[in-house]
Amino acid sequence: MTEADIEAVSAVRVHGWQTAYRGLMPQAYLDAMSVAEDAEQRRSWFGRRSPEVSDLVAERDGAVVGWVCVGPARDPDIAPGAEELPAPRPTAGELLALYVAPALIGTGVGRALMAAATARARAHGFHTLYLWVVRGNTRAERFYERAGFAPDGAEEAYDVGGSSVPELRYRRALAPTAG
Template identity: 60%
Template sequence: MLRVREMTEADIEAVAAIRVRGWQFAYAGLMPQAYLDAMTVEEDAERRREHFARGRLAADNLVAERGGSVVGWSCTGPCRDEDAEPGDGELYALYVRPDQVATGVGRALLTESVRRATARGHAHLRLWVLQGNTRARRFYESAGFTPDGAEEPYEVDGVPVPELRYALPLPLPLPQGTHRQ
């Protein structure tokens, strides 16, 4: 059984491991291997602790649990892009343990992230994805996200790894106590 819930401080090590292993899996061949190999769970956990301590109210950090183990993580909040519409949201991250890819974990996290972004009143949910990450692009496109034309000339250790921005229009949230027909 898969359960999506709020991330707690006790989840930081598991989330750091998911993020590091997720980068190493998803970005192999897209980024310099030496950069990916140098990533450590300990360094990432320290950054997660800092983000977690400052950003609990501004961001929704979610984890997916299966069989008592954290198998995925997502984080959403206000869009950070200067050219985005006021009030847009952003999916900052969505990572799944490599052995859990294509098992519904990512879809469950994305569904809950979209639900929360809608509840916060965001008109769009935006995200950045590496241009060469065709697996992730297919995943987001199957959920209704489309490229919005923005590109970022991202670079890792001197190697260009351009990113594309995707957007998903969100429905207006319903007033408290009402239901869709």
């Protein structure tokens, strides 16, 4: 992903939310989502992100049709004991986002992005990869389970437009890269 891709990535993300989370989040919140506002936030974040965060896009005929982001684990319980080591290199990564243009869901774009994100996570030295899925998003749950992820028992809820939205954490081990 380059800075020039930000507007297209924001469009994929916003339309992805509006499609995937219909009935799982307040409709007023989804309807109010703005590609321009998302792109503005993404531009601000883009230049400050850690070098261990990878944003990758999928393109068809030169147009961005999918986006994935992977980086170091943010949940403190994923790498027990790491906080006791001096400046540890993270051994766990997090799939922070994976969105495909709604019209292209089921065409292999998501699988290609997952493969690229997994390869990037391995290249960063991550041994485990985890992600959060909105409870009830059965399409995403099936997709991640086919990719080797399984729920690990952790659950969280966050506020979206005044409603509590529950999420489930999924995790999978990564085989080390041959080298």
